[in-house]
Structure formats: structure tokens, C-alpha cells
Amino acid sequence: MSASDSEEIPVILNPRARSKRAAVLVGRIAAISPRVRIVETSEAGEARHLAAQLSREGYPKIVAAGGDGTVNEVVNGLVDAGLENAPCLGILPSGTMNVFAREMNLQVRSLENCWKTIEQSDGKPVDLWRADDHYFVQVAGIGLDADIIEHTTWEMKVRYGSLSYFLAGLRQVRAFRDTVTVRAEGQPDREAAYVLAGNGRLYGGPFTVFPAARTNDQLIDVVLVEKHGFRSLARLFQAMTTGGYRGLPGLHYFQTSGMTVWGADGKAVPVEVDGDFSSRTPITFRCAPRPLQVLI
Ligand SMILES: [Mg+2]
Missing domain, CATH: 3.40.50.10330 (Probable inorganic polyphosphate/atp-NAD kinase; domain 1)
Known part of the structure; x- marks a missing residue:
């Protein structure tokens, strides 16, 4: 020894x-x-x-x-x-x-x-991403999911566990109407209702939202959802269960080396990283110059 x-x-x-x-x-x-x-x-x-x-x-x-x-x-x-x-x-x-x-x-x-x-x-290298000054290893969300997290109270979490996000979600899917503009490296500027960004494949538990993601390619996988409402969410679930976004209208999936997101009309849209509320738009995503070494 x-x-x-x-x-x-x-x-x-x-x-x-x-x-x-x-x-x-x-x-x-x-x-x-x-x-x-x-x-x-x-x-x-x-x-x-x-x-x-x-x-x-x-x-x-x-x-x-x-x-x-x-x-x-x-x-x-x-x-x-x-x-x-x-x-x-x-x-x-x-x-x-x-x-x-x-x-x-x-x-x-x-x-x-x-x-x-x-x-x-x-230790194996894993990309480390930052949303402005807040670093994250798994996911970030701009808009709806951050809004849901912001509206899920501690009391709800204690009482309902992970179901509390679903309950807050049902309400916020109707209430949340902010939109954003996304400028990503190698992509045309796009408007979106909300945005999810993944270092890895998984989001919210066992769900594969970013099927092409690799945690050591210095790229972040991005899903733009064009419109608010339950129909868009249903398509997102369809993408998760069928393993991809091909042929699904209203959803854009791409990889980028960095992006900036603004709220429409200068609005401060909420941002979450790794499942916790982080900050508000405008926000810039960059990969850290060095990876993190993770014991896996
Ligand atoms: Mg990656």
C-alpha cells in the first residue's frame, strides 16, 4: 500500500x-x-x-x-x-x-x-461550462424551466419531492410568456420561447434531451423551443422518447462553442444552471479553458 x-x-x-x-x-x-x-x-x-x-x-x-x-x-x-x-x-x-x-x-x-x-x-476530463460567472457541469435553461424552478418553493419540495416541479410546471406553462433571442457561434440569430443547454445528454433525471452530447468536445448542445404552450412540450417529450429532433416542427437542436441569450424587449428572463436558479438574461455561455477532472 x-x-x-x-x-x-x-x-x-x-x-x-x-x-x-x-x-x-x-x-x-x-x-x-x-x-x-x-x-x-x-x-x-x-x-x-x-x-x-x-x-x-x-x-x-x-x-x-x-x-x-x-x-x-x-x-x-x-x-x-x-x-x-x-x-x-x-x-x-x-x-x-x-x-x-x-x-x-x-x-x-x-x-x-x-x-x-x-x-x-x-480522473477523466469533463468540460466545464459557465453562464457568465456561474460554472456548471450538466445543464442550463433559459426561460420556462428556470421560471418553474423559481416558482417551486422549499415548502413544496419538502411536501411533494420531485413532483413539486411538475405541479409548479403545470401552472407556469400557462403563465410564462417571455421570449428570448439566441446568438450562437456558427448559427443564425433565432428567437425562441425558451432554451435548454446541455453539457451531457441527460436533463431532469433519466431524460435524454441532448442525444448527441459529449462531455469532452468543448461544445454545448442546445435545444430551442420556438413557441410556448403544451404542444411544444409534447414535442419535446416526443424527441426524448424517440431519440431525436428530426421532423419535429418548432424545435431546433444544434451544438455550439458559445452563445449569448437576451430577453425580448430587454426583459430579464430567468436562468437556471444544474437545476438551481442562477441569474437573469442577458447571459453568455462559454466553455472553460481547462476541463474538470472527474473520478469516473
Ligand atoms: Mg459537449
Whole structure:
């Protein structure tokens, strides 16, 4: 056994609520290996700060335990500390959706298997994207989905879980009417009702919204939805289930190396990244000059 095989690996854990379930999870993770060093956050946003601090301390591997929100916070912390010498990112998926962990083909139902991967892997490059200054690894949305996220309250999430997005969605599909202009590298300017952008293939859980996406090509996959309403949504679901957008009117699917999105009439349209509300338009998407090394 070499020295590095016995070193501790920090695991950043975001116990969303001081619940019994969170305490059980902490115990489960601590029991996986003597190398686990649990680093618990005590308030929102602290995971980012802790990740930056641990990165500066020189740990070669840092683990995010939680869902996509926690992964996003940790990723932004690693960027804060400098991507040049950033540690490799490990994931112990324990959120509701774990979209990025699924994208990385991690066994989201087995923390023990995920830990084995963390110990054995040397890291593989994964593109890191930014929406202005907010970095993300999986998805971004401008318009409807960000509006739905903004209208899904914490109380709804506690009460209905992932169903709360569906419930808020039913209301916002009717209420949300903003439109945007999209200027993407290599594409004509286009108007759209809303936009989804993917580093990976998956969106919102097991749904393949970006069938051609690769996480190491420095391109982002984009779906433009031309019109509001349930008919457009139905076509989007059709695309997900048939594996592509060919022949579906009102939807544009392309890849680009960067894009800027404005709200029509200067309106500040909401933007989400990795499933959490981020900011508002205008917004510019760029690929970071260096990839993130992910333990997969
Ligand atoms: Mg790509």
C-alpha cells in the first residue's frame, strides 16, 4: 500500500435540513471507509467555500456528497481556488435526481461502489461550462424551466419531492410568456420561447434531451423551443422518447462553442444552471479553458 492509498479524502456534505435522514446519511458515508473525512456544511453556499479551502490545502481528490446542487457548489469552489491545480472531483450521489452522477455512469444506488470508483480512478476530463460567472457541469435553461424552478418553493419540495416541479410546471406553462433571442457561434440569430443547454445528454433525471452530447468536445448542445404552450412540450417529450429532433416542427437542436441569450424587449428572463436558479438574461455561455477532472 502506498502512502496515497491511506490518505484521507474529504467528503463535502450538505445536510439540507437537520433531519434524521441527513444524520443517517452522514453515518452511512462515514462507515464506507476509514479514508472518508466528512466535512459538513452548516449553511447554504458553504459547500463552495469549503471546496475552495480544501482545494487550496492541496487534497488531490475532493468528493461532493449530495445532489446536483451540491456538485455545482463544489465545482464552483474548485474554480475559485484555481482550475490549473484543481483536485479531482468525486461524487457520492445522494440527492433526488443525481443527473450528473447518472451522466457519469456512476451507480447511483450504491454509495459503496461510487466510493470504490473514487479510490481507484485517476480522473477523466469533463468540460466545464459557465453562464457568465456561474460554472456548471450538466445543464442550463433559459426561460420556462428556470421560471418553474423559481416558482417551486422549499415548502413544496419538502411536501411533494420531485413532483413539486411538475405541479409548479403545470401552472407556469400557462403563465410564462417571455421570449428570448439566441446568438450562437456558427448559427443564425433565432428567437425562441425558451432554451435548454446541455453539457451531457441527460436533463431532469433519466431524460435524454441532448442525444448527441459529449462531455469532452468543448461544445454545448442546445435545444430551442420556438413557441410556448403544451404542444411544444409534447414535442419535446416526443424527441426524448424517440431519440431525436428530426421532423419535429418548432424545435431546433444544434451544438455550439458559445452563445449569448437576451430577453425580448430587454426583459430579464430567468436562468437556471444544474437545476438551481442562477441569474437573469442577458447571459453568455462559454466553455472553460481547462476541463474538470472527474473520478469516473
Ligand atoms: Mg459537449
